[in-house]
Amino acid sequence: MKLLSYLLLAVIFFSSCSKPASFEYRDIKDFKIDSLGFESSTVSMKLVYFNPNSFGVNLKRIDCDVYVDHNYLGKYLLDTVMHIAKKSEFVVPSKMQVSMKNLFKNSINALISKDMLIEVKGTTKVGKGGVYITVPFSYSGRHSFDTF
Numbered sequence: 652m653k654l655l656s657y658l659l660l661a662v663i664f665f666s667s668c669s670k671p672a673s674f675e676y677r678d679i680k681d682f683k684i685d686s687l688g689f690e691s692s693t694v695s696m697k698l699v700y701f702n703p704n705s706f707g708v709n710l711k712r713i714d715c716d717v718y719v720d721h722n723y724l725g726k727y728l729l730d731t732v733m734h735i736a737k738k739s740e741f742v743v744p745s746k747m748q749v750s751m752k753n754l755f756k757n758s759i760n761a762l763i764s765k766d767m768l769i770e771v772k773g774t775t776k777v778g779k780g781g782v783y784i785t786v787p788f789s790y791s792g793r794h795s796f797d798t799f
Contacts, residue, residue, distance in 0.1 A: 673788050674700040674775075677740060688751065691725075695746040707737045708777045715773020715788075717747065725749045727773075766795045 678699040685693040702708065713729040727747040735741050771790040776783045 672703045673786065674702055674735075676790050676792070677701055679794075680742070685746070691751055692749050693746060694749055695744070698743045698745050699740055700743065701740050702735045702737060705737055706779070708735050708779055709733065709783075710735055710743075711776040711778065711783050713743070713773065713775045715771050718768075718770040718772075720768050721770070723750070727771075766793045768792070769794050 676698070680697040680699060682694065682696040685695050710733045711731075713727065715727050717724045717727055725747050727745060729743065729745070733741070733743070769790075769792055772788075774785050774787050776785050778784060
């Protein structure tokens with residue numbers, strides 16, 4: 652009888668823990684070029700996301716690759732802890748090194764077409780109470796950029 656009650660308690664406990672839903676991308680704000688070089692440049696921006704979960708989480712790490720029109724642009728890494736409230740928008744300050752060689756490939760497309768396909772693929776570590784899990788994510792969307 653004791654074993655059955657422990658088993659029932661374990662089933663209730665594990666079924667109440669749900670895997671967090673992925674954050675939803677909303678917007679890019681304050682895009683700027685911090686340093687410009689021949690080999691690589693540094694860009695910074697603020698990325699706006701929405702937490703669709705009915706609970707707050709801590710964001711510990713983001714590690715992803717960024718592509719523009721299927722060409723590798725650079726790697727983005729954020730290694731800090733941020734608390735994200737439930738069902739709310741939040742801003743992730745972002746800074747990344749951009750390969751100028753790959754950027755020049757994309758600049759010809761930018762002159763011809765004002766919208767580009769932005770793809771981001773990577774992982775993020777989110778958790779609560781000191782327990783973190785790695786959640787893979789992938790984003791793909793077309794964005795318009797005014798060049799002039």
